[in-house]
Amino acid sequence: MPGEVPCPPVVTEKIEGIPLYLIPKAIAEQIKQKRESVFLIRVERRFNHRYTVIVESRDEHEERVKQEEGDAEYQG
Numbered sequence: 001m002p003g004e005v006p007c008p009p010v011v012t013e014k015i016e017g018i019p020l021y022l023i024p025k026a027i028a029e030q031i032k033q034k035r036e037s038v039f040l041i042r043v044e045r046r047f048n049h050r051y052t053v054i055v056e057s058r059d060e061h062e063e064r065v066k067q068e069e070g071d072a073e074y075q076g
Contacts, residue, residue: 012064013055016046023051030055 013034015026023043030053031038037057044052056064 012060015053017050018053020049020051023053026053027055 013030015030018026027041027043030041034055034057037059038055039058039061040054040056042054042056044054046052
């Protein structure tokens, strides 16, 4: 809408290119940083036995969902 200020992009911790044996350590480090605010931890397999760990807090998750809903309304 005209005059509407766009929301800043959500900054979610995303660690790429992690080998399988280091996933627990990467998750533990993120939990130490974010503490009780951790809401979602996703591990995605990439190429050559490498993984991506994505850690979101509740606030980051809610903001990402709002942005995705806004994008869906804009496209629809």
